Amino acid sequence: MTYAAAQQTQGDDPDITLITPTAPLATPTHGGRAKCLQRLVRLDLPVPRTVALSFATVHDIAAGRMPDLDALCARFDPDALLCVRPSSQDPDWGGPGAILNIGMNNARHATLSQRIGTQAATALYLRFVQAYAVHVARLDPDVFEDIEADEPGGLSAALSAYEEAAEAPFPQDPARQLSEVLRSMARAWEGTTARLLRQGKGAPMDAGLGLVVQEMALGLGRGECGSGVVQMVSPETGLPQITGRYLSQSQGREALKQRNAALYLTRDPRGPSLEDKAPQAFSDLKRHASRMRVALREEMQIEFTIENGALHILDGIRAERSARAALRIAVELAEDGVIPRDEAVLRIEPRAVSELLHRQIAPGARRDILGGGVAASPGAATGRIVFTSADAQACAARDEPCILVRRETSPEDVRGMHAAAGVLTERGGMTSHAAVIGRGIGLPCVVGAARMRFQTRLRQIVSEDGRVFREGDTITVDGTSGEVLAGKVETVEAALDDAFRTLMAWADERRDIRIRANADTPADAQTACNFKADGIGLCRTEHMFFEADRLTPMREMIFADSPEGRAGAIALLLPMQRADFTALFRIMEGMPVCIRLFDPPLHEFLPSDRAGLLELAEALDLPLSDVTRRVEAMGEYNPMLGLRGVRLGITVPEIYDMQVRAIFEATLDASREGEPVVPEIMLPLVSAKREVELLRNRIDAVAAEVRNERGRNFTYRLGVMVETPRACLRADEIAQYAHFLSFGTNDLTQMTYGLSRDDAGRFMSDYVAQGVFAEDPFHVLDTGGVGELIQLGVERGRAARPGVTVSICGEHGGNPESIAFCRAVGMDYVSCSPFRVPVARLAAAHLSL
Ligand code: PEP
Ligand code: MG
Helix, strand or coil: HHHHHHHCCCCCCCCCCCCCCCCCCHHHCCCCHHHHHHHHHHHCCCCCCCCEECCHHHHHHCCCCCCCCCHHHHHHHHHCEEEEEECCHHHHEEEEEEEEEECHHHHHHHHHHHHCCHHHHHHHHHHHHHHHHHHHCCHHHHHCCCCCCCCCCCHHHHHHHHHHHHCCCCCCCCHHHHHHHHHHHHHHCCHHHHHHHHHHHHCCCCEEEEEEEEEEECCCCCCCCEEEEEEEEEEECCCCCEEEEECCCCCHHHHHCCCCCECCCEEECCCCCCCHHCHHHHHHHHHHHHHHHHHCCCCCCEEEEEEECEEEEEEEEEECHHHHHHHHHHHHHHHHHCCCHHHHHHHHHHHHHHHHCCCEEEEEEEEEEECCCHHHHHHEEEEEEEEHHHHHHHHHHHCCCEEEEEEECCCCHHHHHCCCCEEEECCCCCHHHHHHHHHCCCCCCCECCCEEEEECCCCCCEECCCCCCCCCCEEEEECCEEEEEECCCCCCCCCHHHHHHHHHHHHHHHHCCCEEECCCCCCHHHHHHHHHCEEEEEEEHHHCCCCHHHHHHHHHHHHHCCCHHHHHHHHHHHHHHHHHHHHHHHHHCCCEEEEECCCCCHHHHCCCCHHHHHHHHHHHCHHHHHHHHHHHHHHHHHHHHHHCCCHHHHHHHHHHHHHHHHHHHHHHHHCCCCCEEEEEEEEECCHHHHHHHHHHHHHHHHHHHHHHHCCCCCCCCCEEEECHHHHCCCHHHCCCCCCCEEEEEHHHHHHHHCCCCCCCHHHHHHHCCCCCCCCCCCCCCCCHHHHHHHHHHHHHHHHHCCCCCEEEEHHHCCCHHHHHHHHCCCCCEEECHHHHHHHHHHHHHHHCC
């Protein structure tokens, strides 16, 4: 008789169900473990006889209504020991620990001593007394935990200790033991702490618990006996690799606890293995594992016991896996025809992909936390603390990784950021300078760590618990979690392997919204291409002026107080910008490139400290006092709402004229080699249609000049960044002048909330913790408020100009929830930092599956 057939001897009761191939069992009523065991029984695997108790039954037990225990016990071999394990709907919601060896008593000890030897029988009994005392009778664990099975008199010491502490002898009746175990497990589930813990993991208030009662296969006794766990793939990489542990003379998951004593699974020159000791059981195990993979459509971890050389499968759970392994497992399952490709795509959380693109802290590595802030740019980096960009560059020159620590970063720090392994700032939020640049270049970054003290003049930082870290000390920033850690922490490499590329290609076949990248430099554009972006959706041209050779002419231009004075500096900047744009067009090979004209207030390019002012005075050959006065005069009370963006374009037109000329000349230069380039030119911070009209006329005039000079034709597309509430409301008028509208949701969020994007980090965590905002609105688009403005903008823009291209280029463009909103309002594409492109590609695919 097969195992399954042997189990099919009892009637089916939906609440107390013997697990047979056809028993009426379901995950929402009996839990995932019961359902999984039924699948294993259907495969006719050697699963010991098991009865599943439904959520309703367990709930009744917690309330004091015990089912007919004699009937329950009658379903098992009267000589068998039993174990009880939890079966919640989602294994992540946890549950009380398993209790093994139920039924051990003095009489069974005697009979088992005959069958499996006194030592093994004593060990089983002692383990049961210990588990029962601590988890069921709730006696003081200290009294029981240290008693060893091979200690002479250990068992009787445990029994006496039990009797003394419980003021009653150890219960001998197996049915009573079972009923107490069931009651304690049912009650543990319904306790407040357990409920709060699982609710924290997403379980509903009324989540139920099922229990499975299973005959024990004894891992102790004569012949080869033991227990272990095994999975057929590496939990780190997902590549085929028999992984796990087996321990002779053990039960449950002991093999995992006593790693040193455990055996290798496969034959190994370093020591004995399960394959040597029980070759038949080992080959059965492999065979069953591969059948389980196919039937359960998943890589499983198997819990097994070997009793006198024979294999028993006790349980199967989803195999442990890192993000990298999860992706490979999904791809391999689809490649082997076990699951459809679409399902493989759906099995991978878009957010998990960002883990693959960066080096991460190794799972299980020790974290000595110094403080935390906003997880602004993912990935982990270790290095010595430096406080200036110059020091970061010096470290890079010595090939020494460093962490650039600043109160906040400014354009001048971009060079330092390129040189550093990671960045930590005291101020800022998701859209602060450090965060945006960090994400753009894939640099791990924690910002707004305001609870640590940044004593930059003393060249030290103080952790939240008062420890001082000085310049040169080693720290690690974890931009994935937002933590700052002491010292070097073990990390795992980025994993852009063939499985990653395969899955992303499957995702691309499905998605129906394009994904562009925000890329400012040729290096960014190359990253965007590597990540298969559908073009550049935002090139922030001001980021091109941070190189040392550009900063000086830029400052000269800013300092000139007449158009003639500006002309000299502009003549220097023009060829540099032309070369920048030519490089971008070439790298993107005919894909769209959207270039935003200069946006920030000019004074952002001027130094703020004495040393910088002095340097500038020398460069310009002016007295320090003149330079200082001029810099101060350019300061604004509220620069983000001051002379920036299109307002600069209208009042200081030479900058835009230069940029537009550079774009057109680059267009012709790059078109020479391939497909004609059609550049997209975008105007920032528009709030009135006349701004667009004035600038369109100017840009057309420059285009005409370049066409005449070069004797060649080209076209361009003009677009408007919709990032003020008024631009959303008047999108109909604005669209008349624009081929495309791109929502700049960083500024739009700032202006809709009246919330500074650079200062919000200080109180955002309190606001989120107290439920004022469900999420940081600079991170996840506020669909209710900002979203309504966007929707109005899209509708009004499209009504006035049906073919207008609509997109988003704020940081929200890389956030899966926000992408769902953008798709729902009918956007043509989203644009996000290059390192978020794969996340966005996968999120977009999920939306159309
Ligand atoms: C925006 O405001 O959303 C945007 C993309 O522009 P920036 O972040 O450069 O202001
Ligand atoms: Mg903006």
